[in-house]
Amino acid sequence: MDKKVEILAKKVRYDILDMLQHRGYGHLGGSLSLVELFAVLYGKQMKYDPKNPKWEGRDRVVLSKGHAGPVWYSTLSECGFFGKEKLMTLNDGGTMLPSHPDRTKTPGVDMTTGSLGQGTSTAAGIATALKMKHSDNYVYLIVGDGELNEGQCWEAFQYLANYKMNNCIVIIDDNKRQLDGYTKDVINPFSIEAKMKAFGxxxxxxxxxxxxxxxxxxxxxxxxxxxxxCIVLDTIKGQGVKFFEELLDNHSVKFNTEEVNRATDDAKASLKKEIEEEEQHV
Ligand SMILES: Cc1ncc(C[n+]2csc(CCOP(=O)(O)OP(=O)(O)O)c2C)c(N)n1
Ligand SMILES: [Mg+2]
Incomplete structure (x- = not known):
């Protein structure tokens, strides 16, 4: 992989830790599990122009698991959509970076999400509009494995499959956990891959x-x-930071203990060192 994409992933992981620690709480586990995906999307696969976020020729992202906003904001800032200082305003009153993505507030965010399930339908709508315009752009629809509990997802998937909507790349973050436990204990997903194949x-x-x-x-x-x-991403909730991978309740983390803050500081320090070393060789 291009060194730049590897470095981007490290920077995005660092920024997520930094912004959530600064805020004092936030959706850490499900943001970290998407770091590599966002690095590949924005570092390699997607068409976009940070100076013209509404450029007609852009690809679209619908982060249906909207609580993972921090991974998107970190990536957008690293890719020049807005200054990195904005990351420290996460969740502030009047911020351009609300806890869940809002298309009226953040450059680069095309669809408002947060109510799980709904992004699957809006992404299908965007993909339909792009097809009608004979556009060759893609919609990247990112769905959580726990989110699949929402029946709306399966309605949208039937639609996408029936109309062979190959311009909507459905990506499922199979991190095996949702808000309050393992998905297999909440509502067993069985094989997500087999289900998606069966849906066509x-x-x-x-x-x-x-x-x-x-x-x-x-x-x-x-x-x-x-x-x-469809791409099923076999991920780990809290991916890339051992302490958070192993922390049982890593969905929304509070940075209010010495242990959590020490683990965060250690992870940030090693990422910073790796970024500095690798940047010398680019
Ligand atoms: C309609 C709806 N119901 C409940 C919630 C509360 N909620 C936020 S995140 C979450 C768990 C989602 O799990 P998953 O999709 O697996 O996300 P990840 O593991 O990637 O964080 C829930 C239930 C919500 N945002 N929307
Ligand atoms: Mg999950």
């Missing part, structure tokens, strides 16, 4: 911490012409 999707499963595997899967999804497409 061309479906691939890849390790969600592997930049090359994600990149190859997206490239392959783009080559599919005769069906809807």
């Amino acid at each position: 999707f061309n479906t691939q499963t890849v390790k969600g911490n592997n930049l090359d595997a994600i990149d190859e899967a997206i490239t392959k999804a783009k080559s599919v012409t005769d069906s809807a497409v």
Whole structure:
């Protein structure tokens, strides 16, 4: 993988830790599990112009699991949509970075999300509009594994499959946990891959911490012409920071203990060191 994409992933992971620690709380686990995906999307696969966020020729992202806003905000700031100092305003009154994405507030955010399930339908709508305009742009629809409990997801998936909407790349963050426990204990998802295949999707499963595997899967999804497409990302909630991967309740983390803050400081320090070293070789 291009060194720049590797560095971008590290910067995004650092920023997530930094902004949430500064805020004092936030959706950490489900933001960290998407770091590598966002690095590949914005570092390699997507068409966009940070100076003209509404550029007609852009690809779209619908982060249906909107509580993972911090991974998107960190990526957008690293890619030049707005200054990094804005990250420290997460959740402030009047901020351009609300806890869940709002298309009226943040440059680069095309769809408001947060009520789980709904992004699947809005993404299907955007993809339909793009097809009607004969656009060759893509919609990247990012859905949580717990979010799949929402029946609305399956309505939208039926629609996408029926109309062979290959311009809407459905990406499921299979981090095995949702808000208050393991998905298998809340509502057992069984095999997400098998379900998506049964719904008519061309479906691939890849390790969600592997930049090359994600990149190859997206490239392959783009080559599919005769069906809807899905990538199941096999991820770890809290991915990339051992302490948070192992923390049982890592959905929304409070930075109010010495232990959590020490682990965050340690992770930030090692990421910073790696970023500085790697940037010398670019
Ligand atoms: C309609 C709706 N119901 C409940 C919630 C509260 N909620 C926020 S995140 C979450 C868990 C989502 O789990 P998952 O999709 O697996 O997200 P991840 O593990 O990636 O954080 C829930 C229930 C919500 N945002 N919207
Ligand atoms: Mg989950």
